[in-house]
Amino acid sequence: xxxxxxxxxxxxxxxxxxxxxxxxxxxxxxxxxxxxxxxxxxxxxxxxxxxxxxxxxxxxxxxxxxxxxxxxxxxxxxxxxxxxxxxxxxxxxxxxxxxxxxxxxxxxxxxxxxxxxxxxxxxxxxxxxxxxxxxxxxxxxxxxxxxxx
Numbered sequence: 001x002x003x004x005x006x007x008x009x010x011x012x013x014x015x016x017x018x019x020x021x022x023x024x025x026x027x028x029x030x031x032x033x034x035x036x037x038x039x040x041x042x043x044x045x046x047x048x049x050x051x052x053x054x055x056x057x058x059x060x061x062x063x064x065x066x067x068x069x070x071x072x073x074x075x076x077x078x079x080x081x082x083x084x085x086x087x088x089x090x091x092x093x094x095x096x097x098x099x100x101x102x103x104x105x106x107x108x109x110x111x112x113x114x115x116x117x118x119x120x121x122x123x124x125x126x127x128x129x130x131x132x133x134x135x136x137x138x139x140x141x142x143x144x145x146x147x148x149x
Contacts, residue, residue, distance in 0.1 A: 025118030028139045031092045040090040045104045055148035061085055065104040078111040090115040097122040
């Protein structure tokens, strides 16, 4: 059996700093710098199936925003986020393209979380003109660390 794919990603600077809170979020490279330097926690809000079949960032915490093939909204999202991460940390939310993580960030902020940011572009990025992801933006496009089981 083949070993899981592992991309170690680029070296990072320990001097990464969080931008001022913005509904626009942080870039994948900023997110990796913050997470790898211990300044933030990366939370993957995709489904369990996406993490297994598409890949995920090593060390990321999984709290799905929606579940199943119909992407039914997880009614326990905020409670699970608090239980797994807490409210006292800087939280970076990652989904496929940055859309679900934006909604998840809005819900977390509405629930009283103060340091929550969307990771722009998501894990796979937006669709290109050929309807493919990962060819113009996204976590994997930027050659950041990820694994596939």
